Amino acid sequence: MLGFTGKSFLKLLDFTPDEINSLIGLAAKLKADKKAGTPHRLCEGKNVALIFEKTSTRTRCAFEVAASDLGMTAVYLDPSGSQIGKKESIADTARALGRMFDGIEYRGYGQEIVEDLAKYAGVPVWNGLTNEYHPTQILADFLTVKERFGTLEGIKFVYMGDARYNMGNSLMVGCTKMGMHFVACAPEKYFPNAELVAECKKIAEKTGAVLEFESDPVKATNGAHVIYTDVWVSMGEPDSVWKERIADLTPYRVTKTLMENAGENCVFMHCLPAFHDLKTKIGREVYDKYGIDCMEVTDEVFESDASIVFDGAGNRVHPVTSVVAATLAD
Ligand code: CP
Ligand code: NVA
Numbered sequence: 033m034l035g036f037t038g039k040s041f042l043k044l045l046d047f048t049p050d051e052i053n054s055l056i057g058l059a060a061k062l063k064a065d066k067k068a069g070t071p072h073r074l075c076e077g078k079n080v081a082l083i084f085e086k087t088s089t090r091t092r093c094a095f096e097v098a099a100s101d102l103g104m105t106a107v108y109l110d111p112s113g114s115q116i117g118k119k120e121s122i123a124d125t126a127r128a129l130g131r132m133f134d135g136i137e138y139r140g141y142g143q144e145i146v147e148d149l150a151k152y153a154g155v156p157v158w159n160g161l162t163n164e165y166h167p168t169q170i171l172a173d174f175l176t177v178k179e180r181f182g183t184l185e186g187i188k189f190v191y192m193g194d195a196r197y198n199m200g201n202s203l204m205v206g207c208t209k210m211g212m213h214f215v216a217c218a219p220e221k222y223f224p225n226a227e228l229v230a231e232c233k234k235i236a237e238k239t240g241a242v243l244e245f246e247s248d249p250v251k252a253t254n255g256a257h258v259i260y261t262d263v264w265v266s267m268g269e270p271d272s273v274w275k276e277r278i279a280d281l282t283p284y285r286v287t288k289t290l291m292e293n294a295g296e297n298c299v300f301m302h303c304l305p306a307f308h309d310l311k312t313k314i315g316r317e318v319y320d321k322y323g324i325d326c327m328e329v330t331d332e333v334f335e336s337d338a339s340i341v342f343d344g345a346g347n348r349v350h351p352v353t354s355v356v357a358a359t360l361a362d
Contacts, residue, residue, distance in 0.1 A: 033058075033074070033357060033358050033361045033362075034051070034054050034055070034058060034358040036051070036358040036359050037358075037359060037360070037361065037362060038156060038359065039156060039359050040150040040156050040157040040158065040359070041156070041157075041158045041159060041167060041168070041355045041359060042143075042146055042147055042150055042157065042158075042159045042165075042167070043143065043159065043164075043165045043167055043202075043205070044165070044167050044170060044202060044205045044206050044209055045205055045231070047209070048209075049209045049210060049211070049239060052171070052174075052206070052209055052210065053210075054358075055171055055351065055354050055355060055358060056171055056174055056175050056178065056351065056354075058354040058357070058358060059171060059172075059175050059347075059350040059351040059353065059354035060175060060178070060350070062101075062350050062353045062354055062357070063175075063347070063350040066101065066350070071101075072101065072102070072357075073101070073102060073103030074102050074103070074357045074360075074361040075102040075103055075104050075134070075356065075357060075360045075361055076102075076103035076104075077103065077104070078102075078103075078104045078105075078134040078135070078360060079104060079105045079106075079107070079132070079133050079134055080095070080099055080104055080105075080106050080107070080133055080134060080135045080136065080137065080356070081106075081107050081109060081129050081132070081133045081135075081136045081137070082095050082096070082106055082107065082108045082109065082136075082137045082160070083109045083114070083116065083125075083129075083136065083137065083138045083139065083140070084108070084109065084110055084111055084139045084140075084160070085111050085116065085117065085138075085139060085140030085141060086111060086139050086140055086141075086161065086267045086268060087111060087267065088139055088160070088161070089304075089305070090304065090345055090348045091139060091160045091161060091168065091169075091348065091352075092108065092139075092160075093348075093349070094168070094348040094349040094352040094353075095137050095158075095160065095352055095356075096108070097349045097353075098349055098352045098353035098356050099356070101349075101353055102353060102356060102357055102360075102361075104134075104356075107133070122145050122148045122149055122152070123148060123151075123152045125149070126148065126149045126150075126151070126152035126153040126154075126157075127152050127153070127154075129153060130152065130153035130154040130155045131154075133155060134155055134156075134360055135155050135156045135157070135158065135356065135359065135360050136149060136153055136155060136156075136157045136158070137157075137158045137159075137160045138157060138158070138159060138160060138162075139159075139160035139161045139162075140161075140162060141162065141163055141268060142162060142163055142164070143159075143162045143163065143164040143165060145162065146159045146162055156359040156360060158352075158355055158356065158359070161198060162198060163197065163198060163266070163268065164197075164198055164201055165198055165201055165202045165205075166198040166199055166202050166303070167202055167206075168348070168351055168352050168355060169199070169202065169303050169348070170202045170203060170205075170206040171351030171354070171355070172344060172347040172348045172350070172351045172352075173203070173206075173260070173301060173303070173344060173347075174206060174210065175347050175350060175351060176301065176340060176343055176344040176347050177189075177257075177258060177301075179343070179347075180299055180340060180343075181257060184210045184211075184212055185211065185212075186212075186213070187212050187213065187257045187258060188212075188213040188215065188255055188256045188257050188258070189203065189207050189212055189213065189214050189215070189256070189257065189258045189260065190215040190217055190252050190253050190256040190258065190259050190260065190294075191203050191204070191214070191215065191216050191217065191260050191261070191262075192217045192218070192249065192252070192253075192259060192260070192261045192284045192285075192286055192290075192328070193217075193218060193222070193261045193262055193264060193281055193284050193328055194218065194222050194262065194264060194266070194277070194281065195216035195217075195218045195222050195223055195224050196222055196223065196224055196225060197262070197266050198266065199260075199262040199303055200216060200218075200222075200224055200262070201224050201228060203260065204216060204224055204228070204229075204232055204243065205228075205232060207241060207243075208232040208235050208236050208239060208241040208243065209235060209239060209241075210239070210241070211239035211240045211241045212241055212242075213241070213242040213244075214241065214242070214243050214244070215243075215244040215245075215246055215252045215256070216244070216245050216246070217246050217247070217248075217249055217252035217253070217284060218247065218281070218284055219247055219280050219281075219284075220245075220247060221280075222280070222281070223245045229243070229245075249283065249284055249290055250290070250293055253290045253291075253293050253294045253298075254293060254294065255294065255295060256294040256295070256298050257294075257297065257298060257299070258298065258299055258300075258301055259286055259290065259291065259294055259298060259299075259300055259301070260300075260301045260302065261284075261285075261286050261302055261306075261328040261329055262302065262303055262328065263305070263306070263307060263327070263328060264277040264278065264281045264307075264327055264328055265277055274318065274321075274322075275322070278318070278322050278324065278327070281327075281328070282324070284328075285326070285327065285328055285329060285330065286300060286328065286329040286330070286333050287330050287332075287333060288330065288332050288333055288336075291333055291336070291338055298338060299338050299339070299340045300329070300333050300334070300336065300338050300339040300340070300341065301339075301340060301341060301344055302328075302329060302334075302341045302344075303344070304341060304344075304345055306328065306329060306334060306341070307326060307327035307328060307329075308326050308327075308328075308329050308330065308331045308333075308334035308335075309325065309326060309331045309334075310325055315327075
């Protein structure tokens with residue numbers, strides 16, 4: 033379809049800017065088709081496995097809706113209900129599932145797991161989030177930015193918070209590939225690792241991307257089109273890191289002052305779930321222990337007109353449909 037049939041989708045580093053653009057373009061078309069009620073069922077009769085070693089709301093639903101819209105059956109394997117990792121290695125799981133399914137989604141821990149799965153499965157594997165990368169999220173984010181600003185070109189994209197993890201890494205790679213202006217704003221120890229930064233800087237020489245690493249939130253957000261953040265403690269991290277994260281990252285919370293500093297056209301984005309109030313179990317526990325009623329973003333910004341977080345969440349399904357169709361359809 034886009035020339036990706038049989039290929040896996042493991043990280044944006046594996047794709048050229050043109051390929052990423054075409055996946056976003058197909059996502060936009062599939063979104064329009066869906067809105068118009070035009071069925072496409074591009075993968076009729078195929079079957080996919082959805083492996084989730086970590087929990088999910090959006091990514092799981094995106095894959096299930098995509099599978100249904102594409103005319104496929106999806107089998108969900110939850111974080112505790114399979115043999116994976118406990119009684120069976122990834123290589124064995126891959127070889128078994130690869131003979132039953134036409135494609136496999138994986139959400140879990142190290143990137144090497146999803147890479148291994150792809151190596152042994154013999155069918156396309158899609159990364160639904162690892163510790164290092166969350167590539168389908170970035171396609172949805174860029175679709176959302178394009179809908180808002182009409183383009184990715186010239187967009188100043190500021191990521192606030194723990195920039196060493198899946199979201200910071202993937203956004204840096206994505207912005208680099210698309211020739212954007214990316215700023216990681218955090219204390220230095222939360223900047224993406226030096227090896228990945230060096231790789232991105234090399235790519236930036238070709239794409240014209242600007243990469244900045246800035247610890248001053250006012251400098252970083254000045255003139256930003258997008259301020260993006262994520263949770264301070266990611267899935268799979270131990271509870272023992274909370275205290276230090278709160279101390280280190282509180283100055284990097286997205287506030288009304290920072291949004292105003294960016295300018296009136298700036299939008300707020302977040303991959304979600306977000307800790308912006310006390311309506312969650314963890315949010316409440318953190319409040320009881322540390323006395324803060326929000327974490328990475330204030331409720332005021334989260335609920336403001338500048339916040340396009342739910343447009344972004346709704347957009348998760350179309351890039352997933354696009355990636356699955358592009359890699360499975362003939
Ligand atoms: N943004 C995202 O991946 O959300 P879920 O964890 O709900 O899938
Ligand atoms: N960094 C977060 C992203 C969730 C979509 C996590 O890994 O938990």
